[in-house]
Amino acid sequence: MSTDARPFGFWTATALIVGSMIGSGIFLLPVAIAPYGWIGVIAWLVSITGAVMIGYAIARLGQKMPEQTGAVAITAAVLGPWVGVLVGWAYWISTWTTIAAIAGAAVSYLGVFGPLLIATPLNGALATIALIWLFTATNLLGARAAGRVQVVTTLLKLLPLIAVVAILAWLGVTGQAHAPAWPGTSAGYGGLTAAVTLTLFPLLGFECAGMISERVRNPARTVMRATMVGTVVTGLLYILVSSGIAFAIPAEQVAASSAPFALFVETFWGRGAGLLVAAFAALAAIGALNGWVLLQGEVPLGMARAGLLPGWFGRVNMRDVPVRVLLLSSVLSSLLVLSTASRSLSGAFQFAALLTTCTVLWLYAAICVAALLRRVAVLPAGLGLAFTGWAMVGAGLEASGWGLALTLxxxxxxxxxxxxxxxxxxxxxxxxxxxxxxx
The missing domain is CATH 1.20.5 (Single alpha-helices involved in coiled-coils or other helix-helix interfaces)
Incomplete structure (x- = not known):
């Protein structure tokens, strides 16, 4: 392929991974993690390790099977087209459900500055749909334009995280930081499974470079480097900022907040700084939205080119953009938003996030099984498969059942x-x- 067909080098691929991971999840998760104390830190370490193992298995399979268009095509080549279609279809569902969740969270952040956006559930739903279609239009300009947007928004969205790190460093130097008691939750280690499930959603997206490897230059080398660097760096940053916020402010105060990052910065730097962080939190969600809109078109395109989906899904325009499937995905995402218009934005976010996690787990399990059968990255694949099973248990039978039903x-x-x-x-x-x- 030409450079235009493969516009993503190492930095752009890494920005896609980091940008897709750092979205709305990390800016809301301290609320849910705060009551777990040190158990939350352990959960982060488990989830990050699981993500790295699965990401490594995807990248190693890509190196061994460079003729395939991405992780779904690799799964189909090893486990058969039936399995490949089902897990690829499930992953595609997870992309547009993620988009509904992230766009809704972005609107909730923007509502701090424009209350009319979230004055009623219907207003919030309409604003969410408008944001989805704004970035659908951006991606219709081509993967190169979407990649440029991703690099810029990724750099900007790191600023609120850096602000939290700076405050935490200052608290540590001045001796004002106080760690909670071990382990910090009445459930003790029994709460670890639930905490692992909570920490998984913000990590989704670590696999995205492997999903669109046909857009990456020198994919055998670039996908591995981008996946490992992006996942590890983002994961460690997650541990620091999420646990730091939960440790520096009373857990009940964090748990009661709808914007824990803004609360944290406002507590130490004042109201103006808190509002600035809220703006960057909105920007973080918007940047993640751009990356997931790109994926919702590229995943079915790669499957169609591998012969796993009908040719309808593989039709592209002169910019090599899968217009039909991109529009279809955004329509489905918009319908999901409208179907939850009677709920609050936070309720709609939780519903879409649940659908996302439970559908994408099937792809993770399949790619690990494929690696084991091909005897590629056997230890990481085995650990990744065990982690996936654990996360399914943590999600509960109902949620996992919905994930299976959508896959079918x-x-x-x-x-x-x-x-x-x-x-x-x-x-x-x-x-x-x-x-x-x-x-």
């Missing part, structure tokens, strides 16, 4: 793709043989 909706699409392939083979055979009566 890909079965008719698989039949459609197989039927189309059968028709194409029949036409080719007839053309080779010629019409009846030819000699």
């Amino acid at each position: 909706t890909g079965a008719p699409v698989y039949w459609w793709a197989r039927r189309g392939a059968g028709v194409a083979r029949a036409v080719t055979r007839d053309l080779v043989r010629g019409p009846p009566g030819d000699v």
Whole structure:
């Protein structure tokens, strides 16, 4: 492919990973993690380790199978097209449900400055849909334009995290930081499974470079480097800022806040600084939204080019943008937002986040099984598979069941793709043989 077809080098691929991970989740998670104390820190370490193991397995498989267009195509090549279609379909569902969650969270942050945006649930839903379509339009300009937006927004969204790190360093130097008692929750170590599930959602996106490897220059080398660097750096930053906020401010105060980052900065630097952090939190969600809108078009495109989805999903315009599937994804995301318009923005966020986590876990499990069967990155794949199973248990039977049900909706699409392939083979055979009566 040309440079235009592969616009993502190491820095852009890393920015895509970091930008997709640092979205709304980390800016809301201290609220849920605060009551866990040190158990929350352990949960972060477990989730980050699991993400690194799965990401490493994806990258190593990509190195061993460079002819494949991404992680879904690799899964199909190893486990069969049926499994490949189902997990790829599940991952595609997770992209547009993520978009609904992130766009809603971005609007809730923007509502600090424009209360009319969130005056009613319907207002919030309409503003969320408007934001989705704004970045759909950006991605219609091509992957290169989306990549540039991602680099800029990733750099800017790091600022509120750096502000929190600076305050934590100052608290440590002045001796004002006080660690909570070990382990810091009445559930003790029994709460670890629930905490691991909570810390997984903000880490989703670590796999995105491996999902669109056909857009990455020198993917055998770049995907591995970008995945490892992006996941480890972002994960460590998550531990520091999330645990730091929970440790520096009373847990009950953090748990009662709708904007824990703004609360933290405002506590130590004043109201103006808190509002500035709220603005950057909105920017973080917007940057993540851009990355996930890119993925919602690229994942089905890669599957169609691998023969796993009907050709309809692989149609592109002159900029090599899968316009049809990009528009379809944004329509489905908008419908999800409208279906939750009667809820608060936070309620809609939680619902969409639950759908996302439970659908994407099936891809993680499948890629680990594929690595084990190919005897590639056996130890990381084994650990990643165990982590995925643990996260499914933590999500609960109901949530995991919904994830499985959504995954199985890909079965008719698989039949459609197989039927189309059968028709194409029949036409080719007839053309080779010629019409009846030819000699």
